[in-house]
Each structure stands twice: as structure tokens, then as C-alpha cells.
Amino acid sequence: MTNTPAEQVAGVEVGERRISIPGFTEEGENLAEQTNAAADHSHGGLGESKPVTSGAGSRAKRQTGFDVADFPEPTGREEEWRFTPLKKLAPVLSDTPSDPEAVDYQISATEDVTVSSLSHGTAPRNSVLQPADRAAVVASKNAAEALYIQVPADTEVAEPIRVDITGLKPGGRANSHIVLEAGTHAKAVFVLEHRGSAAFNGNVEVKVGDGASVTVISLQRWNKDAIHAGQHDAEVGKDATYKHVAVSLGGDVVRLNTNFRYAAEGAEAEMYGLYFSDSGQHIEHRTFVDHNSPRNTSNVLYKGALQGETARTVWVGDVLIRKEAEGTDSYEKNQNLILTDGARADSVPNLEIETGVIEGAGHASSTGRFDENHLFYLMARGIPEKEARQLVVRGFLNEIIQKIEVPAIEESLQEDLENELEIHRN
Amino acid sequence: MSTLEIKDLHVSIETEQGSKEILKGVSLTINSGEIHAIMGPNGSGKSTLAATIAGHPRYEVTSGSITLDGEDVLEMEVDERAQAGLFLAMQYPVEVPGVTMTNFLRTAKTALDGEAPKIRTWTKEVKDAMEKLRIDADFANRNVNEGFSGGEKKRVEILQLELFKPKFAVLDETDSGLDIDALRVVSEGVNRAHQENNMGTLLITHYTRILNYIKPDYVHVFVDGKVAEQGGPELADELEANGYDRFLAQVSA
Numbered sequence: 001m002t003n004t005p006a007e008q009v010a011g012v013e014v015g016e017r018r019i020s021i022p023g024f025t026e027e028g029e030n031l032a033e034q035t036n037a038a039a040d041h042s043h044g045g046l047g048e049s050k051p052v053t054s055g056a057g058s059r060a061k062r063q064t065g066f067d068v069a070d071f072p073e074p075t076g077r078e079e080e081w082r083f084t085p086l087k088k089l090a091p092v093l094s095d096t097p098s099d100p101e102a103v104d105y106q107i108s109a110t111e112d113v114t115v116s117s118l119s120h121g122t123a124p125r126n127s128v129l130q131p132a133d134r135a136a137v138v139a140s141k142n143a144a145e146a147l148y149i150q151v152p153a154d155t156e157v158a159e160p161i162r163v164d165i166t167g168l169k170p171g172g173r174a175n176s177h178i179v180l181e182a183g184t185h186a187k188a189v190f191v192l193e194h195r196g197s198a199a200f201n202g203n204v205e206v207k208v209g210d211g212a213s214v215t216v217i218s219l220q221r222w223n224k225d226a227i228h229a230g231q232h233d234a235e236v237g238k239d240a241t242y243k244h245v246a247v248s249l250g251g252d253v254v255r256l257n258t259n260f261r262y263a264a265e266g267a268e269a270e271m272y273g274l275y276f277s278d279s280g281q282h283i284e285h286r287t288f289v290d291h292n293s294p295r296n297t298s299n300v301l302y303k304g305a306l307q308g309e310t311a312r313t314v315w316v317g318d319v320l321i322r323k324e325a326e327g328t329d330s331y332e333k334n335q336n337l338i339l340t341d342g343a344r345a346d347s348v349p350n351l352e353i354e355t356g357v358i359e360g361a362g363h364a365s366s367t368g369r370f371d372e373n374h375l376f377y378l379m380a381r382g383i384p385e386k387e388a389r390q391l392v393v394r395g396f397l398n399e400i401i402q403k404i405e406v407p408a409i410e411e412s413l414q415e416d417l418e419n420e421l422e423i424h425r426n
Numbered sequence: 427m428s429t430l431e432i433k434d435l436h437v438s439i440e441t442e443q444g445s446k447e448i449l450k451g452v453s454l455t456i457n458s459g460e461i462h463a464i465m466g467p468n469g470s471g472k473s474t475l476a477a478t479i480a481g482h483p484r485y486e487v488t489s490g491s492i493t494l495d496g497e498d499v500l501e502m503e504v505d506e507r508a509q510a511g512l513f514l515a516m517q518y519p520v521e522v523p524g525v526t527m528t529n530f531l532r533t534a535k536t537a538l539d540g541e542a543p544k545i546r547t548w549t550k551e552v553k554d555a556m557e558k559l560r561i562d563a564d565f566a567n568r569n570v571n572e573g574f575s576g577g578e579k580k581r582v583e584i585l586q587l588e589l590f591k592p593k594f595a596v597l598d599e600t601d602s603g604l605d606i607d608a609l610r611v612v613s614e615g616v617n618r619a620h621q622e623n624n625m626g627t628l629l630i631t632h633y634t635r636i637l638n639y640i641k642p643d644y645v646h647v648f649v650d651g652k653v654a655e656q657g658g659p660e661l662a663d664e665l666e667a668n669g670y671d672r673f674l675a676q677v678s679a
Contacts, residue, residue: 022503052506055554121646124593172452172628205434211449337523337524368523372483372484373520374520374522376480376482376483376504376520377519377520377570378522378530378534379481379503379504380481380504380507380508380513380516380535381508381510381534381537381586381590382504382505382508382509382535382537382538382590383534383537383539384503384505385503385505387533387537391525391530391533392522392523392524392525393524394524395523395525395526395569396523396524397524397530398524398658399524
């Protein structure tokens with residue numbers, strides 16, 4: 001490829017150096033500047049530009065614990081709440097017991113899997129998940145029994161283990177706690193599928209045994225009026241592999257914190273996300289990779305499409321490479337595709353590195369728009385407008401869908417995406 | 427035999443200073459198998475003509491007509507124009523994120539023909555066409571135009587021209603930014619499409635260089651949004667020798 005000077009037409013780069021979509025620069029820094037001046041990306045974390053090591057703004061110093069009193073109701077001025085529409089989320093932030101008729105749980109698992117429950121204080125409950133915000137602490141407190149699904153050591157579960165969580169009434173409050181555990185060298189896929197209407201507040205903790213291979217797929221296919229807050233934490237064992245895939249399509253407000261840390265060395269952990277936000281929807285994902293031990297690998301990729309005047313998405317990706325995490329290899333990326341005017345995507349990659357002895361640590365963010373020129377190009381080749389939009393969106397999001405590796409889910413998500421695109425046209 | 431007929435075409439664009447007329451009465455008739463070169467200085471409206479034929483929303487036709495075998499092209503949507511057999515090889519092909527070349531070519535071919543091409547013959551056809559245009563095979567797996575150099579993008583435009591087999595092609599400065607080898611390869615592609623499909627061609631260019639490879643039947647000189655003069659290939663030779671000064675002098679006089 002030749003390196004010629006940029007050609008410009010009316011001040012816009014048009015020549016061969018032109019990037020794929022204006023603004024699609026693969027750089028978080030640029031994006032944060034555009035979307036949110038306060039989201040000054042920095043290696044100190046939380047917008048502090050001084051080179052702190054586990055300083056006040058560091059992710060390492062984030063409040064965690066089980067005492068509701070330590071987590072007052074947020075005002076919206078807090079760093080971790082400033083993007084969130086708190087009025088809408090309020091129904092899941094109050095210290096309120098579950099409405100017993102709010103949500104139905106259906107578990108389907110083969111016989112080699114043990115399904116039981118864990119009350120407060122019963123291990124392994126709370127051995128992985130420490131509530132890190134108001135939503136998580138009230139869910140933890142008000143979920144008397146946690147659903148406990150256990151895959152014994154050396155067991156390879158052939159079929160995905162499903163938990164179908166169906167909201168039965170709009171605004172019906174549910175506090176949920178799910179503990180997933182895979183023993184040493186076990187192999188399993190867990191699917192958590194959320195549908196219906198509810199004010200759902202759900203914690204999920206995942207204990208991945210040494211040498212185990214675990215995939216957790218969390219599907220947010222709520223009705224339009226549902227509210228969902230959740231914290232999904234995993235601890236990944238020695239030489240284990242862990243993959244978390246979050247797919248958020250439905251719901252009025254969805255706010256998920258997905259996090260993992262390591263128990264030892266030699267693990268590979270990944271988090272993927274796919275979201276599609278329509279007018280009025282707020283979809284927020286926060287990821288936190290805690291490189292707390294040496295020689296582990298992490299990869300985070302979240303991709304989202306936004307369509308409609310008030311469609312809103314947030315991705316905040318924290319990666320902390322602690323002093324002891326030598327030999328870490330880490331990467332995180334968020335990409336957004338804006339399909340119509342008025343939509344807004346915030347994207348904040350935060351990387352804190354406390355040791356220089358690492359394999360790699362990268363982060364990227366880009367937000368681009370599908371504009372008139374893309375549409376014109378495809379239509380000029382005979383492709384009708386509707387199909388052109390589908391082609392682009394499907395192509396863009398397919399990278400995440402392919403990570404699911406459960407064909408039935410992949411197919412049904414393709415259908416959902418086509419329906420999402422239809423909604424806007426009508 | 428098909429005919430693309432442009433009659434007294436007036437086209438404006440919206441600018442910050444209001445509406446600005448770019449084409450001021452263009453008339454042109456192209457038949458199947460004919461090659462028409464449109465030459466002219468920068469800013470004379472050549473690319474506006476190309477984009478208007480393809481239906482770019484930025485260009486507003488204020489009067490005049492474009493017909494393809496009597497059918498009103500201006501009434502057609504952009505995709506319908508392509509389906510009717512019009513093709514625009516763009517000066518600045520757009521990069522389309524998330525869509526591979528393979529997927530794009532098959533989707534477009536299906537839309538143009540109204541049915542999906544037969545997988546085996548289509549795959550071979552694409553492969554052969556890419557080889558002839560010296561496009562590396564792994565481009566098929568890359569996203570449309572993403573990270574392609576200027577020359578690569580132009581080859582990919584001509585690849586589409588060969589695969590889609592339009593009745594009429596408008597080549598908007600396809601020669602710009604090409605080195606001599608690429609220019610030859612691209613020109614051969616256009617000539618193949620011309621011979622094999624009896625394609626009518628509107629070749630828009632600023633330079634006469636490409637006319638050494640693609641021989642026009644007619645040459646039209648475009649100045650200030652109108653055809654200032656037309657003739658045979660000899661007109662291009664005169665432009666090569668004397669430039670556009672003679673025509674520009676007419677305008678300012």
C-alpha cells in the first residue's frame with residue numbers, strides 16, 4: 001500500500017488514506033474527547049491524569065463489600081453512575097425484598113450437573129463476588145437463596161446448561177443470585193436468558209476450576225419496559241479458560257458490570273458484548289479485568305449498534321494490571337456503529353498498569369456512523385436500502401455472534417437483529 | 427441495443443451559500459457498444475454528471491431528463507438504477523465496515539439479477555476476474571475497500587463492472603491515482619466488459635492518458651456545466667497538444 005498525502009474534498013479526507021468511517025480511528029482517546037470531555041482517558045484511572053499507583057482513583061481502591069450502609073443511593077455525580085439514568089433505574093436500587101411472583105426461573109441441565117441452592121454465608125457463595133455498587137449490594141442482601149449450579153471435576157457437559165429467567169410483571173422486583181461452579185478440568189457452557197418484564201437485579205458469580213473451560217452467555221432479551229441491573233464476577237483458575245458473552249437487545253435500562261480476576265497463572269479469559277439500542281433505551285456495560293496474578297491473558301471486545309433519536313449506550317472498560325501481574329497480556333476494545341442521528345454512545349477504556357514487565361496491554365475504542373455515503377455505495381450496486389443496512393449491521397456485529405458457538409442461539413440472534421432493523425423502518 | 431439519453435439536464439447542489447447550479451443543460455446520447463469520453467477541466471461538472479446518473483441524493487435535478495430505453499431514470503431509486511443496468515465506477519469508493527468483499531459481491535449480484543448466483547460457477551467467476559485484474563485472492567475476505575490503496579480500490583470497482591455486467595457504465599476518473607501498470611490492467615478490464623457485454627461507456631477523465639488504452643468513439647469537452655464541443659478521437663489529440671485553454675477562453679469571453 002502506498003503512502004500518499006491525504007486527498008481532501010470540502011475539508012473531508014476522501015483519498016486512499018481515508019479511514020473507514022469518519023471518526024473510526026481505533027483510538028479511545030479521540031472518542032472520549034468527542035463524547036464526553038470529562039472522560040479523560042488516563043492510565044491513572046477514573047479520569048485522574050496524575051500517574052497514580054493504586055491511588056484514590058484506582059480501580060483497585062473501589063469500594064466493595066456486603067454492608068448496604070456502605071453504598072448509599074447514588075446521586076448521579078459519582079464516577080460510576082454519571083452515565084446512568086438513575087430515575088429509571090431506581091426500582092432496582094432500593095433495599096427491597098423480592099416480589100415472589102415477579103420472576104420465573106427454569107433450569108435445564110443434564111444429569112451430570114448438580115442444581116441446588118445456597119443461603120447467605122454458605123460457601124462457595126460470596127467467595128467470588130464482592131458487591132461493588134448499590135445495585136449489587138441490595139441484590140446480594142435480598143436474595144435469600146442463591147441458585148447453585150455445579151459441574152463436577154473432569155466432567156464435560158455436552159449441552160449448554162440453561163437458566164431461563166422470565167419477568168412476569170412490569171416493575172416486579174426480583175433480587176437474584178446465581179453461583180456457577182466448574183470443577184477442575186470441567187467443561188461447560190452456561191446460558192442465562194432474560195425475557196419478559198421485571199425490575200430485575202441479579203448477581204452472578206462464576207468459579208472456574210483449574211484447567212476448566214467455562215463459557216457464560218448472558219442474553220438480555222427483555223420486553224421494552226424491563227429494568228435490569230447486574231454484576232457478573234468470575235474467578236478463573238490456573239490454566240483455565242473463561243469466556244463471558246453479554247448480549248443486550250431488550251429492556252428499558254440495562255446496566256451490567258462484568259468482571260473477572262485470576263486465581264493463579266496460565267489462564268485465558270475473555271469478555272465479549274453485543275448490544276443494540278433503540279430510541280429511549282439505555283444499555284450500559286462495564287467491564288473490569290483484574291490482572292491480580294502473573295502470566296495470564298485477557299481480551300475484551302464489546303460492539304454495539306445504536307438506532308433512533310434517543311438511543312443511548314455506555315461502555316466503560318477497566319483493566320488493572322497489578323504490580324505482581326508480570327507477564328500479563330491484555331487487550332480491550334469497544335466499537336460502536338451509529339445508524340441514525342441523535343443516538344449517543346459513550347466509550348471509556350481505562351488502563352492502569354503497575355508493572356512494566358508485561359507481554360502487552362492494549363486498548364481501543366471507536367465510534368463511527370453508517371452514513372449516506374455508505375448507503376449510496378451499496379445501493380448503487382443494486383442492493384435495496386433495507387438490505388444494505390442489514391448487511392452492514394450484521395457484518396459489524398457478527399464478530400461477537402460467532403463467539404457464542406451455540407448454533408441455535410447464533411441463529412436466533414441473527415433474527416433478532418433483523419427485527420431490530422425492521423422496527424426503525426416502520 | 428440500449429440507449430441512455432440525457433436531455434438538457436440542469437443539476438444544482440445545496441451549499442452553505444444556497445443553491446448552486448452545476449450542470450447547465452447537458453445533452454448526451456449513448457448507445458450500447460459506444461465509448462464516450464467526457465473531458466474537461468476541474469470543476470466543470472463531470473463528476474456531478476456521473477453522480478446524478480447514479481442518483482446520489484446530494485444532487486438535485488432541476489430540469490431535463492435521463493432515460494434508459496425510454497424509461498425515466500430520474501424516477502428510479504439508486505438501487506433500481508443499478509438493477510436497470512447502470513453502473514458507476516466511483517472516483518472515491520467508500521469503505522464499508524463489517525462487510526466482506528465476498529459477501530458484498532454475492533449480495534449485489536443477487537440483488538441485480540433477482541436470484542442468487544450459482545455458488546460454484548460464481549466463486550470461480552469471481553476468482554478468475556480477480557486474477558485478471560491482479561487483485562490478490564485474500565482481498566475476498568477483507569471488508570469492502572477497507573484499507574485498500576487508491577489503486578486497489580479502482581481495480582475493485584472494475585472487478586464489479588466485469589462481474590455485474592451492466593448495460594452502461596459511467597467511469598468517474600477511474601484513471602486518477604493509478605500508476606502506469608494499474609492503468610493498463612484497469613483499462614483491459616473495461617475493454618473486456620465492453621467487448622463481452624457490448625457495454626456502453628461514459629468515460630470521465632481529466633487526462634488523455636487513459637485514452638491510449640480505452641479508445642473512445644466520441645469525445646465531449648465539458649466546460650462550466652455544459653458540453654462545449656464534441657467530436658471524434660481526434661479531439662482528444664488536440665486537447666493533449668493544446669490543453670483546455672481554447673475552451674476556457676470561450677467561457678470568459
